[in-house]
Amino acid sequence: MKNKRVTLSFEMKEHNIVLRDAIRKYGISKKALTSIKFEGGNILVNGEEKTVRHMLEIGDVVTITFPNEKKSEGLVAEKGEFPILFEDDHLLILSKKAGISTIPSREHPNGTIANYVAGYLKESGLTSTVHIVTRLDKDTSGIICIAKHRHAHHLLSEMQKSRTIFRTYEAIVHGHLEEDDLTIDAPIGRKDGSIIERIITPDGKNAKTTVQVIRRFSIQGENISHVRLKLHTGRTHQIRVHMMSIGHPLIGDDLYGGSHLLIKRQALHAKELGFIHPFTNEVIQIQAVFPQDMNEILNKTY
Template sequence: MTPSSTAMSTDNRFRLSFTVETDGVGLRDFLADCGISRRTLTAVKYKGGEILVNGEEKTVRHVVRTGDRVMVIFPPEKPAEGLFPEEGELTILFEDDALLILDKPAGQATIPSRDAPSGTLANLVAGKFRAEGTPATVHIVTRLDRETSGIVCIAKNRHIHHLMSEKMKAGGVCKRYEAIVRGSFSEQHFFIDKPIGRKEGSIIERTVRPDGQRALTEVSVLETDGIPGKEISRLSVILHTGRTHQIRVHLAHIGHPLEGDTLYGGCAERISRQALHCAGLSFSHPLSGVAIEVTSPVPEDMRAAGGFRR
C-alpha cells in the first residue's frame, strides 16, 4: 500500500491516498497498517481533517473493500508558540511535499532558545512555509548543534515526522559526519560504545558515565597529516544512536577532542568552532520508499583547519 500525496488549488492541506488491497477490513485497522497512528487519527477527527472513501467522508468504523480509494486529509498546522516566521536565505538540498532537507551553516541555531530567539533555521523555515501558504509548523527530524554545520532534515507534516522518527528508531536513517581532531590513530576503523549522560554540576555538558544511555559511534580515519606528535586527522563518523553531543563526547573520551571544541578540551588555534560537519544523510523515503541520499561539502573553515588535499 504505497501512498501518494496530492495537492488541490483550493485546499492546501496535506493529504495521502491509499488503495485497499484486502477486502472487509475496518478503516481504523487499514489506516494503522498504512502507518497512521491513533494520535494522528484523533487530530484528523477533531482538528479539521477528513477521511474519504471513494470521495465520501467516513468514520474509522467503516469497513473498506478491495479497490476502495481512501484519502486522508490532514488538519492544517499552526507554527509552534514562540516560533516567529522570518525571511532569510536557506540552502535547499532536497524538497518535496513531505520533506525539506537543508544545509545549515555553522553559527546558526536549529531552533529558537532563550539565547537565540530569532534567526534560527526553524524561524526561516517557518517564514518559507508562510510565504508559500504551507499550513504546517516546523518538524525537525535531525537536529544539529549551533556550531555544527551541515545537513538538517525537516518534515512538513506531523505524520511524516512520526514516520521519520520511527525510521530513525529502527536504524533506517544514516547520518555521516566529517570531523577534524588532533592526533593519529592505530586503528583505521573502530566503534566507540560508551554510555553518555549529563555531567554532574552542568546543564550543558555530557560525559561518559556507567548510568548513562547507550551510545554507539562508528569512526573511520580518512586521512592523517603532520609531524609525529602534532598530527591532525580527518575522520568519517556515523551515528548509530542520537545522544546529545555524542560525537563530541566520544571523541574527547578517547583523547581526540574535536578541533575548536573548547567545551570538551579541543584546541581553538586552527578553527573557532567545533570542527564537525554533517556531510551525508541517507534513508528510504517515508512515502514512496525510494532511496534518498543527500550530501553536503565540508565548509572552508574545516578544510583550512585540516590542511588536507581536496
C-alpha cells in the same frame, strides 16, 4: 496565499480490510486518528466521507486530510536563506552553515533555522509548524532533516528509534588514531552542575559511534586525523564526547578539549543522510558540500 491542507492518499491492493486497520498500516497513530476525526480533518473513500468501520475493497482510494496544525507559540517566522538539498510534500532537507542555531533559545529567539523554515512554510501557504527531525549544534555544519507535517514527523521519529535513518559525519580531530576502524559504545549523560556539557557516565543513555580514519597528517608538527563517523544513536554532543573520551577531541572544540589554533568552531560536518522515504519508499541519499573552513585545514597539508 491560500492555506494548503496536508493530505495523504493510497489505493487498496487487498480486499475486505476495515478502513481503521488500513489507516494504521500507513503508520497513522491512534492519537493522529483522533485528531483527524475531531479537529477538522476528514477521511474519504473514493471521494466520499466514511467511518473507520467501513470495509474496503481492491482499488478503493483512501484520502486523508489532516487538520491544521497550531503554530509554535513564540516561534517568529523570518525570511532567511538556506540551501535546499531535497524537498517534497512531506520533507524538507537543507544544509546549515556553522554559527546558526537549529532552534531558538530564550537568549536568542531569532535568526535560527527554525525561524527561517517557519517563514518558508508560511510563504508556501502550508498550515504546519516546524518539525525538526535531525538537529545540529550551532557550530556544526551540514544536513538537517525537517518534517513538513505532524504525521511525517511521527514516522521519521519511529525510524530514528528503529535506527533506519543513517547519518554520516566527517570531523578533523587532534592526534593520530591507532586503529583505522573502531567503535565507541559508551553511555552519555549530563555533567553535574552544567546544562550544556555532557560526559561518559554509567548512568547515561546508550550511545554508539563508529569511526573510520580517512587520513592522518600533520600541520606544523601537530598530528591530526580526518575521520568519518557514523551515528547509531543521537545523543546530545555524542561525537564530541565520544572522540574526547578516546583522547582525540575535535579541532576547535574548546568545550571538550580541542584547540582554536586552526579553526574557531568544532570541525564537524553532517555530510550524509540516508533512509527509505516513509511515503514513497524511495531511497533517499543526500550529501552536503564540505565547508570551506574545514577544507582549508585539509589543504594546508598538501
